[in-house]
Each structure stands twice: as structure tokens, then as C-alpha cells.
Amino acid sequence: MKKIVLLVFVLTITLSSRSQNDIDVLLAGGIxxxxxxxxxxxxxxxxxxMHSMNANWFNxxxxxxxxxxxxxxxxxxxxxxxxxxMFNLNTAEYNNVQFVQGPDSQMVSSVLGENNPxxxxxxxxxxxxxxxxxxxxxxxxxxxxxxxxxSANLLPTAFLQGALGISSGLELKAxxxxxxxxxxxxxxxxxxGLQMEFTEWFPxxxxxxxxxxxxxxxxxxxxxxxxxxSSGIEGENQRxxxxxxxxLFQVLASTKLPVINFYGGVGYITGKSESNLLGNYRVxxxxxTTQTIVDPFxxxxxxxxxxxxxxxxxxLGFFRLNAEYHLSEFNAFSVGLNFGFR
Numbered sequence: 001m002k003k004i005v006l007l008v009f010v011l012t013i014t015l016s017s018r019s020q021n022d023i024d025v026l027l028a029g030g031i032x033x034x035x036x037x038x039x040x041x042x043x044x045x046x047x048x049x050m051h052s053m054n055a056n057w058f059n060x061x062x063x064x065x066x067x068x069x070x071x072x073x074x075x076x077x078x079x080x081x082x083x084x085x086m087f088n089l090n091t092a093e094y095n096n097v098q099f100v101q102g103p104d105s106q107m108v109s110s111v112l113g114e115n116n117p118x119x120x121x122x123x124x125x126x127x128x129x130x131x132x133x134x135x136x137x138x139x140x141x142x143x144x145x146x147x148x149x150x151s152a153n154l155l156p157t158a159f160l161q162g163a164l165g166i167s168s169g170l171e172l173k174a175x176x177x178x179x180x181x182x183x184x185x186x187x188x189x190x191x192x193g194l195q196m197e198f199t200e201w202f203p204x205x206x207x208x209x210x211x212x213x214x215x216x217x218x219x220x221x222x223x224x225x226x227x228x229x230s231s232g233i234e235g236e237n238q239r240x241x242x243x244x245x246x247x248l249f250q251v252l253a254s255t256k257l258p259v260i261n262f263y264g265g266v267g268y269i270t271g272k273s274e275s276n277l278l279g280n281y282r283v284x285x286x287x288x289t290t291q292t293i294v295d296p297f298x299x300x301x302x303x304x305x306x307x308x309x310x311x312x313x314x315x316l317g318f319f320r321l322n323a324e325y326h327l328s329e330f331n332a333f334s335v336g337l338n339f340g341f342r
Contacts, residue, residue, distance in 0.1 A: 055324065068165040109146050213253075259314065
């Protein structure tokens with residue numbers, strides 16, 4: 001049976017999982033338990049994506065003059081540390097979940113990791129769901145793994161981006177991912193930013209050996225995934241809806257050389273990702289229907305982190321290539337292929 005909770009992560013980073021579990025049993029054990037597990041399990045993945053989607057908002061401290069423009073194709077990736085691949089599951093914080101073996105508190109796989117060996121828990125059915133007809137029931141299930149240690153070391157994002165000089169010392173930026181729609185998936189991403197060059201406001205600015213700027217940028221991701229055919233649980237109108245919003249505030253400086261330049265700075269990222277599991281879900285014990293659960297739960301994660309950036313840019317006429325690296329809670333790197341006129 002495919003996991004419902006993993007599909008939240010599929011929405012936000014367009015990756016898939018190879019693990020299996022009986023999430024209907026976990027729902028039957030109590031919505032509160034299912035929500036707590038899903039939130040802890042998914043948070044490292046959504047946090048990593050929020051860092052990835054905020055790379056390469058700039059490639060110079062020098063803004064473009066009025067009418068100057070640049071079109072870019074950008075590829076980013078945040079790097080997953082070992083600490084992001086596991087989380088502590090303490091069954092004392094759960095109502096109806098116990099480990100089959102070992103202590104009550106154990107490190108288990110997040111959406112970015114794997115359990116080796118497999119970890120099993122016993123779930124007791126919540127009487128509120130099963131009622132007096134079925135009585136108290138238990139089921140053993142294997143905890144879900146993530147996408148594996150090999151393929152989860154990077155969390156990629158990619159954008160088309162444009163930049164336009166709008167006045168002395170100001171540059172407007174926009175980035176987007178064209179909307180993707182299939183029978184089951186709808187996904188889109190967009191953002192806007194403003195770069196202000198402080199050294200442009202202190203003439204004669206051409207005497208300064210570096211350009212110093214500030215950047216403010218907003219990025220939004222939303223999507224939905226139709227689960228009715230793939231969840232493995234009886235029900236109607238089953239879907240996941242995701243809404244992610246981030247802000248970046250950064251101060252940067254760059255050299256002003258004709259061909260190769262270097263840039264760097266310090267910034268702050270803040271953001272929140274919310275995912276809602278919606279629709280009707282009829283949880284069972286494998287033989288009998290217990291109860292229909294409507295819009296089971298929502299999960300969310302937040303980031304709030306300082307980051308440092310270093311990068312370089314090569315200019316060859318209209319063609320430019322840049323690469324940068326970020327140090328933060330999730331380290332990230334990015335490359336950009338840029339075409340423009342200034």
C-alpha cells in the first residue's frame with residue numbers, strides 16, 4: 001500500500017518514495033498520532049527544499065542600469081546532512097503506538113533516510129474510531145523509510161528567472177516554474193525580489209572597488225496531488241494540497257572587474273510549508289470498515305536561519321555563467337546560465 005504521508009513530500013520536491021506501510025492502520029490508531037508522525041517525518045524534506053528554492057537570487061552586487069535585463073536558467077540543490085535523515089520517535093508522546101522491540105525512544109528514518117534494519121511498531125486501534133463492535137484491536141506495521149541514503153543527499157530545485165533594471169540603484173527580479181498539470185498532479189512555483197545597490201547612491205560610485213547591495217525576495221510554491229486512485233484506502237476526493245512561502249533578506253558585495261568577479265554576503269531565510277490531507281478515508285482492520293475520516297489532518301514545518309554566501313561569475317559578452325555556495329542549516333549550491341544586456 002502506498003503511503004499517504006509521503007505524497008506531501010512528493011508535492012514539494014517532486015521526488016517519490018520506495019517504502020511501504022499501512023497508513024490506514026496508523027489513521028485508525030488515532031489522527032493525532034498519524035499527524036505527529038507525519039509532521040516529524042516530513043519536516044527535514046520540506047525544510048531542505050525551502051533552503052534550496054532560495055539560492056541564486058543574485059550573482060552580483062552591481063545592479064543593472066535602467067532597461068538592462070538578464071534571463072537566467074538556474075539549478076539549485078540543498079545538501080542533506082546525516083542529522084536530517086533521522087528523527088527521534090518517543091512513543092511516550094503517542095497515544096496508541098509502541099515499538100515492537102527496544103526502548104520507548106528510538107531514532108527512525110525521516111523522509112530523507114532509511115531504516116536499516118527495518119523498524120516495526122504496534123498500533124492499538126482507537127476505541128473512538130472502532131467502537132464497541134470491534135473492541136480493542138492491534139496491528140503491527142513497518143515504519144516508512146525515506147528515499148534512501150544514496151538519492152537523498154541532494155534536494156534539487158530549478159527556475160527560469162528574469163532581472164530588470166528599473167531605476168538608478170534598483171533591480172526587479174522574478175522567477176517561476178511553469179505550471180505542471182497531469183491527471184493527478186498540479187504544481188507551480190513563483191517568486192519576486194528587489195535588489196538595491198547602496199554604493200550607487202554615493203557618487204562617485206565608480207571609484208568604489210566593490211558594489212554593495214541588499215536583496216529582499218519572496219518565493220511561493222503550491223500544488224495538489226489527487227490520491228483517490230493511488231492511496232490504497234477506500235474513500236472519495238482524496239488529495240493533498242501544499243502551500244509553501246519563504247522570504248530571503250540578504251546583504252552582499254561583489255568585485256567590479258570586466259570578466260571574472262567574486263561575490264559574497266550574509267542573509268536570513270524564513271519560511272513555512274503547510275500541507276493538508278483532504279477527502280474521505282475509510283480506515284479498516286483489513287476485513288471490516290471502521291469509520292470514514294474526513295480531511296484527516298494538516299502538517300507544517302518552518303525555517304528560520306542565517307546563511308552565508310560565496311560565489312563567482314564569468315562574463316563573456318551576452319553570456320554569463322555563475323556558481324555559488326551557501327552555508328546554513330542546509331548547505332546549498334547553485335549554478336546559473338545567464339543571458340543579458342546592461
